[in-house]
Structure formats: C-alpha cells, structure tokens
Amino acid sequence: MKVMTRFRPCIDLHAGQVKQIVGGTLSTIESDLKTNYVSSHPAGYFAQLYRDSNLLGAHVIMLGPGNDSAAKEALAAWPGHLQVGGGITDANAREWIDAGAERVIITSFLFPIGRFSLDRLKSVLASLDNDTSKLVIDLSCRRKGETWFVAMNKWQTITEMEITKESITMLEPYCSEFLIHAADNEGLQQGIDTELVSRLAEWCNIPVAYAGGARTVEDLNLVKQCSRGKVDLTIGSALDVFGGTGAKFEDCVTWNRDNAN
Template sequence: MKFRPCIDIHNGKVKQIVGGSLSDQNSKAVENFVSEQDAGFYAALYKKDHLTGGHIILLNPKGTDYYIEDCTQAKKALKEFPGGMQIGGGITEENAVSFLEDGASHVIVTSYVFKDGKINYDNLNKLVSTVGKEKLVLDLSCRKRNGEYYIVTDRWQKFTDVVVNQDTLDVLSEFCDEFLVHAVDVEGKASGIEKELVRLLGEWSKIPITYAGGVGSFYDLKLLKELGKDKLDVTIGSALDLFGGSIKYSEVVSGLGQDKQLPESE
C-alpha cells in the first residue's frame, strides 16, 4: 500500500471539505480546513518526500470564475512537481492535453465519461485517442444506494446508473491506467473507512486503485491494508496534521512511503 498525497482546491484555496456537502449553488461546502499556503507549497513538500502519483482535484464547476482560480492554484503545484501529480476536475477532451503540458502525469476524469447517468463511450474513446490510455485515470467515486455503490458525478452530487463491481472494473480498466475511488459518504469525515467498498476493491487487482475516504487513524490504515489485501493505495486528507488533523504526515510518509511498519496507535 502506497501513500498518494492530495491537494484539493475549492474557491481558489487549498481546502479539506466534507465530500458529500459540495453544492454548486453559491459554491458552498462544509469546510474542515482552509490552508494559508498555496498549492505550490504542498506540491514542493510532496516532491521533497518523493511522493509521486498523488492527485490535485479542482472542486468548482468548469466555466466559473472560481474554476479559473482553482486552475491558477493547480498550475503552481504542477510547476513545483512536474510529472509528479495527477489532476482532475472539469477535464474534457478539449483541455486534457493542456493540463499534461502544464506538468500533470495523468488526467483524472469522471463527469465527462459518466454522462447522463451512463458510460459515454464516445467521450471515453475521445479521451483515450487524445491523451492515451497510459495518461488517463478514471474516477469511480461512489455512494451507496440500495445496497450497491453507484458512481456519482458533478462534484459527487448526481447518481449515475453505473455500479462499482467486478464487471465494471474489468470493462473500464481497458481504457485507463488507474482508478481513483472516493468513498463519498465518508469523505472528509475521518470517521472510518467504507469497509464493504474496500473489500470489493481488494478482490480486484488488474490496474492500480487509489482509495480515499474516512481514514482517521493508523488503525484505519491497518484495516485498509488488511481488507484491501494490500492491493490498494491510499489518500488521506482531513485527518492529516498538514490539514489540521491528528495523523502525523511524517509518520505516514515513513510508514507507507518506505513500506515500514505502521504505528500501533489508533
């Protein structure tokens, strides 16, 4: 299990939010942490610690002034750590290449591919043709409904008809290099991982999967490693001391980044 760091940007600032609270109306979200540092600060730190494969997420809708501010912040991060981070949020066939040219290693896509509740294979194939399978990450962030996990889009506000299961993972893995999966119902709450989802993802291992959501302690990391059969990478946001939480970033880096034994504390 590898630690994948994150930089979430909302209203032009690096933040940690409660994932399920995002609303396009008045650009609102429940905030756990608002940083006084810019995105470049965090990217420089991740570069110093050799933490590749993390992600930058732009949380405002494309086409708004805040999205432009988000992009300005993101470019600072990409300049500090060229080739070291992925980027997602408002990615389409039209702008994907520009983000790669700015220094992103991959583009992360949800809403452009999961459109009108279904998988839009035309858009998916356009992306693959434009940037290549090896530069594409599909974000399968999901919420539970009627006992199954459904992919959600538009900053996690809209349910699709696409269920996260073995068949979906098999099909979509033919089009991308990695999956990113936010467990939206626990995202930003540091209240424990989504165990059932972790088990499901841990049963599948054709391409890398990064899990995000609910990690609040080293116990959660141990549980994630166990239930995910050590096949999943992990992102930690609000729970990190970098973002006002109690988990020490330095201990995560030493425990996961160098594959050492995780601390025993919960």
Template sequence: MTKFRPCIDLHQGKVKQIVGGTLRDDGPGPKENFVASAGAGEFAEMFRRDGLTGGHVIKLGPGNEDAAKEALSAWSGGLQIGGGIHAGNAAEWLAAGASRVIVTSWLFDGARFSEDRVRELVDTIGADRLIIDLSCRRTASGWTVAMDRWQTLTDLDVTPATLDRLAPWCDEFLIHAADVEGLCGGIDGELVEMLGAWAGRPVTYAGGAASLADVEKVQSLSGGKVDVTVGSALDIFGGKGVRYDELVAWNRR
C-alpha cells in the same frame, strides 16, 4: 503494499479539506474542515521533497486553475490532475506538468455512461495517461458513481464487472467514497475489500481515513493492493488523527 497517496483539494483557489457530501451548486457553501494559508505549490513541493508519488490535485469547481498549475509546476510529472477535465483540455493539463489526468463527469452524457467519450479521450491522450475516477455513493445496488462534485448519481455501479469493462481504457482508478469523505469516521471497509479482491489495475481509495490504523486496515482488507489517501485527519491539513511524517515513514518501509 498499500501506499499513502497525497492529495491537494482545491476550492475557490485555496487548498481545503471539505466534507464531500456537502458540495452543492446551489445553497450554502460546503462544510470546510480546513483552509490552508499555504499555497498549492508549497504542498506540492513538500510532497516532491519527501518522494510521495502518485498524488492527485482535484479542482472542486471553478476558480482553481491558477492554483492547480502552481502545484503542477512545483512538481512537474509528480502529480495527477482532476476536476473539469475533458478531451478538449486533457492534453493542456499534461503539458502543464500533470503525470496523468483524472476524469469522472465528462465520461457521462447526462447521467449515462458514454463509451464514445472514453474512446475520444483515449484517442486524444492514450489510456496510459488516463485515470478514471469512480467516486461513488452507497445505494440500494451497492455503490453508484456520482458525478458533478458527487451531487448527481449516474447509471454506473462500482462492481468488479464495471472495473473489468473500463480497465482497458485507463492506467489507474481513483475511488472516493463520497458518503464518508471528510468525516474522519473511518473508511468504507466493504468497498476497499471489493476493490482489493478485483486488483486488475492500480486503485487508490479516498474517504474517511482517520488514523494510521485506517491505513493499516486498507492494507489488510485489500491485501496491500489498494493505495489510500488521507485528508482531513492529517496534521498538515489541521487534523489530529495522523501525522504526515508517519505516512512518509510508512511509504519508506
């Protein structure tokens, strides 16, 4: 059955919900849907209290290390960590309390996928502690992985063949649909359907979920094989589309 996976997105040390496609290294800052007054640790403690497993903490750029460690300390072993993770620091984040590390950009040399880097990471921490993030954008070829906070398209498309190729090196996949991330305009149903039809490893989908009906749609389209994150539409993040307690109840069915 599809499960709700919680998230803590960090930007400039604060818990935020932003429109994913507006992240840039230059120019104006991203469009923010929500900036929390509560710290990352408070959200992590709430997820721990309510038994929400498999959630992720994503560091969107620099200045988020302390907030990330606060969240991991609040629920040691209960959250995954992503953002700026590589072979040199992955073990440090696991020691800080992360259950697994989530990696995208470091798996690419320039914009080309590097098997050598994947092997180095797996040799360092083991495939069972690695989640490969294939966050992607719509392109002429379907969906193409985008790195560097979803700014740079790579040479890797998200296809069943790609998932088959990478599955031996990881425990799960996390896939943000960057074009709909933060817009609360509905999920990318075609992407969810493709991921559900593959189902060779646990997969969590993120992007566009606006209501409990979208969670139900993920379950229907994926045959219950893909989990889902809800961000900007969630009441604890200032949204009006779905209540947090509804999703806690959904997971307890």
C-alpha cells in the same frame, strides 16, 4: 501490478485555495458547503512538500471553477509527478499533460445525463494519443443499499453505473489507474468503507487509490489488510498539515518507507 498499500497525498482546491471539505456537501449552493480546513499555504507549497518526501501518485482535484492557476502552480512545483482532475474533458486533457500533469483524472465528462459514454472515454484517450498511462478514471461513488453507484458533478448526481466486477473489467483497458472516493465518507473522518476496499481489491487488476473516512495512520494498516496490499489510501482531513489531529504527515511518510517493497 504492485502489491503493497501506500499512503497517497492530495491537494484539494476550491475557489483557488487548498481546502479540506465534507465531500457530500459540495453543490452549486455555496451555503451548503461544509469546510474542515482552509490552508494559508498555496498549492505549490504542498506539491513541494510531497516532492521532498517522494510521495508518488498524489492527486490534485479542482472542485469547481477558479482553480486552474492554483493547479498549474502545483504542477510547476513537481512536473510529471502529480495527477490532476476536476473538469477534465477531451478538449483540455492534453493541455493539462502539457502543463506538467503525470496523468489526468476524469469522471463527469464520461457521464452525459448520468449515463456512461464509451465514445466520450475513447475521445479523451484519443486526445492523449491513446496513451492509457496518462489517464485515471475516477469512480467516486455513493452507497445505494448494499452496493455503490458512481457519483458525478461534485458527487451530487448519482449515475446509472454500478461499481461491479463487470464495470471495472470493462473500463480497465482504457486507463492506468482508478481513483475512488467514498463520497459518503469523504471529509468526515468516520472510518474507512472496508467493504468497498475489499471489493476493489477483488475486482481491480490495475492500481487503485481509495479516499474517504481515514482517521489515523493505522487506517493504512487496515486498508493493507482488507485489500491484501492492492489498494492505496489517501488521507486528507485527518492529516496535521490540513489541520487534522488524527494522523501526522511525517508518520505517513515513515509508514510508506517502512512498508516499501
């Protein structure tokens, strides 16, 4: 396992457009949605930008319906190098790999009525010929007291799965990475959940990407310190390419280059 934090980019899609939103406001009620930024560029533009900067491990997240075409446009711009998530099931996981995804990311399908289903996880893997290198498990979560529970359905439904060393250890044999949004922090630029980052570094033996609350390039150093280089960081709303003022995209690219093994 690599031991160096790196910046990972994202392409968040909502209603076919590249957007940065406040994660906790996603629901079926459109008026609840709080949007930080709507890009004038299509998804393929950002995929090409990441390709030109050789930023590996980027995730394309489809937030609700109407995003398939935009996601496939991104995959076509950099085949075999982008992860895709949002509505992935055992019925379509292979389709997304065939469309050019490096890996598929899965969450809600694993939690029928909010309860984890190992059978569903195994069925997704079976659709990928049991190739764990093609699967990322999304354990995006919300805080409940002093701990975290996996959140599904656009982060609106809290499941019964607590994020613990035991639950991480149980899931690791079935995937190649974890993606974990701190949903309470997502899109707010109010700071990293450093306690969660530290726990992930302690518990995870496979690569893990954290997202939520990043404000500046200095947060890459913070995550590197908290995780001893074991956890990667996604910066979204703070990036200048997404209308942010806290972090310049080129500075993040430079940080990766300067901190490469």
